[in-house]
Amino acid sequence: MKADNQSVSERTRQLIEFLDKNEAVLKEIDEGVVVFDLGGRAAIANPSAARLLERPVCEIMRCDIGALVGKEVEVDGREQVLELRRGDKVLLVNLVPIHDAWGQRICTVGVFHNLAQEVELDHARNDFVSLTSHELRTPLSAVLGYIDMLKEDVYGPLTSQQRGAVERAAVNTKQLVSLINNLLDQAQIQAGGLTLNYVPFSPVQLVDSVQMTLAARRQGLKLTTSIADDVPAMLYGDFQRLCQVVTNLLDSIVKFADSGTVHVGIYKPDARHWAVRILDTGRGIPPEAQHDIFVLFRRAGGPMQREYQDTRLGLSIVRQLVDRMKGKVKLESEVGGGTRFTVVLPLALEGVDEGVSSGDEGESIGTRESSL
Amino acid sequence: MSDLFALVVEDHVDSAIIFSEAVRRAGFDVETIRDGKAALERLDAVEPDIVILDLNLPQVSGMDILRRIRSDPRLAKTRVVIVTAHPEMARDIQDQADLLLIKPVAFSQIRKLATDIGSLAK
Numbered sequence: 283m284k285a286d287n288q289s290v291s292e293r294t295r296q297l298i299e300f301l302d303k304n305e306a307v308l309k310e311i312d313e314g315v316v317v318f319d320l321g322g323r324a325a326i327a328n329p330s331a332a333r334l335l336e337r338p339v340c341e342i343m344r345c346d347i348g349a350l351v352g353k354e355v356e357v358d359g360r361e362q363v364l365e366l367r368r369g370d371k372v373l374l375v376n377l378v379p380i381h382d383a384w385g386q387r388i389c390t391v392g393v394f395h396n397l398a399q400e401v402e403l404d405h406a407r408n409d410f411v412s413l414t415s416h417e418l419r420t421p422l423s424a425v426l427g428y429i430d431m432l433k434e435d436v437y438g439p440l441t442s443q444q445r446g447a448v449e450r451a452a453v454n455t456k457q458l459v460s461l462i463n464n465l466l467d468q469a470q471i472q473a474g475g476l477t478l479n480y481v482p483f484s485p486v487q488l489v490d491s492v493q494m495t496l497a498a499r500r501q502g503l504k505l506t507t508s509i510a511d512d513v514p515a516m517l518y519g520d521f522q523r524l525c526q527v528v529t530n531l532l533d534s535i536v537k538f539a540d541s542g543t544v545h546v547g548i549y550k551p552d553a554r555h556w557a558v559r560i561l562d563t564g565r566g567i568p569p570e571a572q573h574d575i576f577v578l579f580r581r582a583g584g585p586m587q588r589e590y591q592d593t594r595l596g597l598s599i600v601r602q603l604v605d606r607m608k609g610k611v612k613l614e615s616e617v618g619g620g621t622r623f624t625v626v627l628p629l630a631l632e633g634v635d636e637g638v639s640s641g642d643e644g645e646s647i648g649t650r651e652s653s654l
Numbered sequence: 655m656s657d658l659f660a661l662v663v664e665d666h667v668d669s670a671i672i673f674s675e676a677v678r679r680a681g682f683d684v685e686t687i688r689d690g691k692a693a694l695e696r697l698d699a700v701e702p703d704i705v706i707l708d709l710n711l712p713q714v715s716g717m718d719i720l721r722r723i724r725s726d727p728r729l730a731k732t733r734v735v736i737v738t739a740h741p742e743m744a745r746d747i748q749d750q751a752d753l754l755l756i757k758p759v760a761f762s763q764i765r766k767l768a769t770d771i772g773s774l775a776k
Contacts, residue, residue, distance in 0.1 A: 419758060420739045423759055424669055427760075428668070430762055436675060436679075
């Protein structure tokens with residue numbers, strides 16, 4: 283065993299020597315890199331590590347791992363991820379054990395990454411989206427205004443062909459408006475600036491409001507509705523946002539379906555929840571397109587189906603809003619067998635554990651059928 | 655000659671044209687003003703039944719114009735409709751407005767509400 287240990291420390295020394303010689307590579311890396319020997323003492327540190335940890339390389343070299351990350355860390359064979367706060371900086375630290383060809387650990391490499399950059403970029407992106415979306419509203423408003431004036435014969439009567447063209451312009455502009463609203467919502471949700479405004483409302487109101495929105499926007503789509511007898515006469519929730527959830531789901535289902543008939547039903551799945559179900563009998567969504575359908579930007583994976591891409595923004599907002607309302611949304615669909623979206627929400631806020639987080643988005647959203 | 659008078663305060667040319675036309679169709683005489691300072695000066699001389707007010711204006715903001723209207727007993731009957739693309743700007747003063755509309759706003763919506771305000775003013 284002793285001989286074995288000696289050879290391990292020999293190999294550690296060789297690796298450290300090798301890295302030392304190849305310092306130029308480490309110097310250029312933007313991430314902080316610190317190599318710890320088996321005892322957890324720093325053996326190599328690059329200039330980025332010095333910058334991120336705000337202490338010179340020679341000082342880092344005298345530290346052990348605990349002193350650098352500010353807490354007791356047991357260096358063992360496991361890969362560890364730590365979050366380290368230095369003033370207003372947030373560092374993500376990856377501790378990766380390095381093994382030799384015989385599986386023996388010879389050292390641990392700590393990679394220090396500045397998360398503040400990501401956070402800043404995120405903020406910048408959200409600010410940008412929010413700014414441009416607002417700036418887009420004024421010219422869009424003007425386009426819609428002139429379309430309205432043409433439709434109302436302000437500039438004289440239109441031929442039926444002209445009227446048709448104006449109608450198409452109106453439909454497309456309204457799509458643009460809804461896209462911008464979705465982008466704004468997305469930016470607001472991401473920035474954590476979205477607050478829910480809970481009010482009492484009747485399920486009849488919800489159904490009526492959705493019907494009105496739809497009537498104002500689309501011709502030709504037939505909507506049937508139902509409210510189960512055991513649904514309370516008054517519900518509690520963010521009425522505007524609930525309308526948005528249902529309308530976004532309707533928008534998606536309309537894009538998937540050819541049937542032209544959609545049903546919206548409100549019911550009570552159990553004693554503590556109420557639910558909205560939106561279903562059609564159209565062509566359905568193929569399984570490969572259902573995967574990650576509530577996720578705006580999919581992680582690495584197969585190519586996204588172009589056909590369904592434009593509904594992702596709306597659906598990701600649905601998912602995020604429903605999450606905030608402590609509810610669940612799920613999709614069930616079969617090719618040729620129609621599509622069914624179900625949103626289940628708590629009847630009373632008291633029954634909701636405020637402490638429950640919605641979990642890692644990428645993971646929880648990735649599952650197409652959320653547990654109800 | 656109509657008895658009803660509307661002031662449209664809006665620096666965006668097309669929005670000003672559209673809002674003015676909508677209010678005119680509702681039976682109002684309309685005057686359009688493109689900047690906040692000119693609007694403030696004009697309000698010393700006229701008593702509009704309705705003011706269609708943009709918030710993001712050059713020189714003097716729509717918020718200041720709204721405050722000016724609300725602090726003048728002579729303009730107690732003036733209805734103020736804010737039309738803005740930046741609803742967050744209106745947060746502090748929206749209670750003082752009669753209505754807050756967020757762009758995009760439909761032509762017919764302005765026409766209808768102006769008609770309603772007109773019938774109340776008569």
